[in-house]
Amino acid sequence: MNCEIDNIIEEKLEQLREKKYKLRVFQVELLVRIDSDYGVDETLQDIRSIAGVTVVTALDSQYRRDSQTYLSHAKIKYHPRLDSVTAKRYLNDLLLPALRSQEIPGCKVIRVMTKPEQI
DSSP states (O other): OHHHHHHHHHHHHHHHHHTTOSSOOEEEEEEEEEETTTOHHHHHHHHHTSTTEEEEEEEEEEEETTTTEEEEEEEEEEOOSSTTSOHHHHIIIIIHHHHHSTTSTTEEEEEEOSOOEEO
């Protein structure tokens, strides 16, 4: 019960901090595995099609011959459409599920490298 209350309080505090800024743009860095059949550029383009995503940049990509995949360190900038949606909630409820779905084929999230950060 206390954990739920703490989460609610933290979410509300995050919303208040975000209201200081007019433009709510955030960024997060992810480590993703991309099947070579789909390619890095094509997959990044698919990620850009997710609602709220504004910019996707591959910071580093390495081809792994043994698994025939690319391991890419990507920076994703996004703008949650609703003011009631915090950066963390957008990441957990919209962005990560979309990346893990068939909406972005051949893409698997390995790790969230950074916490969502307002820019």
